[in-house]
Amino acid sequence: MHASPLFAQAVARLLCQVDEALGRPSELDFVDMGAGRGELVTGVLAALPADVTERTRAYAVELADRPAALDERITWLDTPPAAVTGLLFANEWLDNVPVDVAEVDPAGVPRLVLVADDGTERLGEPVTGADADWLTRWWPLPAEEGLRAEIGLPRDTAWASAVDRVVRGVAVAVDYAHTVDTRPPFGTLTGFREGRETAPVPDGACDITAHVALDACATAPTAHTPLRAAQNRGCAPPETALAPPATAHAPSPARLLTQRAALRALHITGARPPLALASTNPSAYVRALASAGEAAELTAPGGLGDFGWLIQPVGIPDPLA
Numbered sequence: 139m140h141a142s143p144l145f146a147q148a149v150a151r152l153l154c155q156v157d158e159a160l161g162r163p164s165e166l167d168f169v170d171m172g173a174g175r176g177e178l179v180t181g182v183l184a185a186l187p188a189d190v191t192e193r194t195r196a197y198a199v200e201l202a203d204r205p206a207a208l209d210e211r212i213t214w215l216d217t218p219p220a221a222v223t224g225l226l227f228a229n230e231w232l233d234n235v236p237v238d239v240a241e242v243d244p245a246g247v248p249r250l251v252l253v254a255d256d257g258t259e260r261l262g263e264p265v266t267g268a269d270a271d272w273l274t275r276w277w278p279l280p281a282e283e284g285l286r287a288e289i290g291l292p293r294d295t296a297w298a299s300a301v302d303r304v305v306r307g308v309a310v311a312v313d314y315a316h317t318v319d320t321r322p323p324f325g326t327l328t329g330f331r332e333g334r335e336t337a338p339v340p341d342g343a344c345d346i347t348a349h350v351a352l353d354a355c356a357t358a359p360t361a362h363t364p365l366r367a368a369q370n371r372g373c374a375p376p377e378t379a380l381a382p383p384a385t386a387h388a389p390s391p392a393r394l395l396t397q398r399a400a401l402r403a404l405h406i407t408g409a410r411p412p413l414a415l416a417s418t419n420p421s422a423y424v425r426a427l428a429s430a431g432e433a434a435e436l437t438a439p440g441g442l443g444d445f446g447w448l449i450q451p452v453g454i455p456d457p458l459a
């Protein structure tokens with residue numbers, strides 16, 4: 139769905155805005171993080187104007203193998219390039235980064251949920267240390283038996299390490315998301331097999347995902363984060379060396395918005411074409427109508443429009459502001 143041509147056009151437009159903000163560098167990076175089969179990066183290359191395409195270095199970062207017929211201009215990697223000047227775009231990557239699940243026991247104590255290969259669950263040790271701190275701050279669990287939380291710390295770390303690769307430009311994470319005031323009381327752990335929802339049994343036969351606490355990711359300290367700011371937020375112990383690298387540019391604050399708002403800022407609204415076009419140019423009308431339908435789906439309330447977009451500018455202003 140997200141690799142739809144219209145979505146790729148919107149991401150291409152964002153890349154052009156980043157390009158402008160960077161002063162049209164001779165080499166502009168586009169990194170598709172968690173690229174799947176490379177559909178988005180392929181669509182972005184197809185949607186860019188020629189003068190931008192010729193300066194673009196396109197990367198797909200993916201653990202799976204490179205698809206055989208992929209555009210040879212795309213470099214296939216299993217970790218992001220060390221220094222990105224441009225746009226790093228992570229579409230439904232973070233929901234794939236594994237998390238532990240905690241459940242409140244009869245005494246009101248959050249414990250780790252242990253799961254057997256056949257999906258049978260039992261409660262393990264109480265949650266302690268950094269995981270417990272994360273729960274307290276980001277997903278506090280009332281002492282009510284059966285309540286659950288997904289401990290998002292590995293996603294915060296994964297996101298921060300991706301942002302660290304951006305020397306100048308923007309990092310964007312797009313995902314099913316919730317924030318501290320909208321956490322689901324029993325979590326969101328779900329399995330998908332051949333596109334259909336199924337029980338999240340860890341038998342290798344289905345993809346297991348959980349929605350992302352993007353508000354927590356937004357404050358994860360990165361190499362760009364000044365040490366004092368990280369400590370003030372309680373994210374870093376005093377002894378942690380988080381001084382920015384010599385090349386680092388000051389980050390603007392990260393911003394979290396809905397996909398609806400992000401796509402509107404990129405001029406994708408779902409508005410129907412004027413009816414008069416149907417008589418003056420019927421084929422353009424049909425094309426515009428199809429595009430409006432696609433836009434409506436991407437921005438639908440209660441559907442894809444509610445996805446979260448986490449925008450982290452580095453060294454340039456937020457292009458969607």
Ligand SMILES: C[S@@+](CC[C@H](N)C(=O)[O-])C[C@H]1O[C@@H](n2cnc3c(N)ncnc32)[C@H](O)[C@@H]1O
Nearest residue numbers: 140172173174199200201202216229230231234
């Ligand atoms: C839900 S899929 C999304 C694929 C694509 N971005 C899309 O929107 O259709 C998540 C992808 O992230 C990849 N992935 C998960 N962890 C990764 C990591 N640490 N590095 C690179 N890719 C990763 C998975 O292999 C999977 O293909």
